Amino acid sequence: MSQTLSRGLQVLELLAREGRPLTAQEMAKSLGLSRPIVYRLLHTLAQHHLLSNEVENGRYDLGLGLLSLSRSVQKDLRSAAFPIIKSLVHQLDTTAVLGLRDGDEVVYVLAVEPEFARMAVRSREGTRRPIDDSTSGLALRLTLEPSPDDDEELRQARAKGFAARHIVIDYQATAIAAPIPSFPGPSDACVTVLFPNVIDDIDDKAAVIVEAAQRVARVVRI
Known part of the structure; x- marks a missing residue:
C-alpha cells in the first residue's frame, strides 16, 4: 500500500x-x-x-x-432510484436514504429529506454506518445465508424481510431498512427510512419501504 x-x-x-x-x-x-x-x-x-x-x-x-470524480460513481443507480426514494419520502413525510455496502460499512449514496416536515432526521450523502451495528447493515446481513451463529435480531429480521431498530444515530427514534433484492446472491444495497421519533406501526411502514426497495431493484441492476 x-x-x-x-x-x-x-x-x-x-x-x-x-x-x-x-x-x-x-x-x-x-x-x-x-x-x-x-x-x-x-x-x-x-x-x-x-x-x-x-x-x-x-x-x-x-x-x-x-x-x-464522484459524478459517475453509481450514477445509474442514483438516477434510477431518486424518483422512487423521493416518492417514498413524500409518502412517509420523513428522511430516506439509499445505502451501498463498502467493505464492512454502508455508505449513503443518496439522501432525500422532506421539504415541509416539522421535524426530520438530517442525513448527508457520504455518511457511513457499520455493517455490524446499524439498521442498514442489518438489512444487508439478513440476505446472507443463515448461520448457526446468527443472533435473534438477525433471525427475526430475516423472517420479516426487513430490519427495524428504535435508535437512529444514538438517539431514540426509529429506523427501518429493506434490502434491495439482488439475484443471485446477497444484497449490497438497501433503502433506509429514518423517523425522528419512536413509531408503533412499524409493520405498516415497513411494507411501504420493502415495496420501494423492490421497485428500485426492478429499474436498475445492482
Whole structure:
C-alpha cells in the first residue's frame, strides 16, 4: 500500500467525516501526523482541486474537483432510484436514504429529506454506518445465508424481510431498512427510512419501504 496515497485519502475522509473546514494543525492531531507531512499532503490535494484553501483562518475544505470524480460513481443507480426514494419520502413525510455496502460499512449514496416536515432526521450523502451495528447493515446481513451463529435480531429480521431498530444515530427514534433484492446472491444495497421519533406501526411502514426497495431493484441492476 502506498503510504502517501493512504494519508492523502485519510485527509479527505477526515474532512468528509467532520463536515466542516479544518486547519492543518487540527488534521495533524486527528491523524497522528506531523504538520510538515500534512502541509505537503494539503498542497498536493489542492493542486488537483480536491481541496480548497480559500477558507478563512487557514482552514481547508473539500474541493470542487471531487465533484468530477464522484459524478459517475453509481450514477445509474442514483438516477434510477431518486424518483422512487423521493416518492417514498413524500409518502412517509420523513428522511430516506439509499445505502451501498463498502467493505464492512454502508455508505449513503443518496439522501432525500422532506421539504415541509416539522421535524426530520438530517442525513448527508457520504455518511457511513457499520455493517455490524446499524439498521442498514442489518438489512444487508439478513440476505446472507443463515448461520448457526446468527443472533435473534438477525433471525427475526430475516423472517420479516426487513430490519427495524428504535435508535437512529444514538438517539431514540426509529429506523427501518429493506434490502434491495439482488439475484443471485446477497444484497449490497438497501433503502433506509429514518423517523425522528419512536413509531408503533412499524409493520405498516415497513411494507411501504420493502415495496420501494423492490421497485428500485426492478429499474436498475445492482
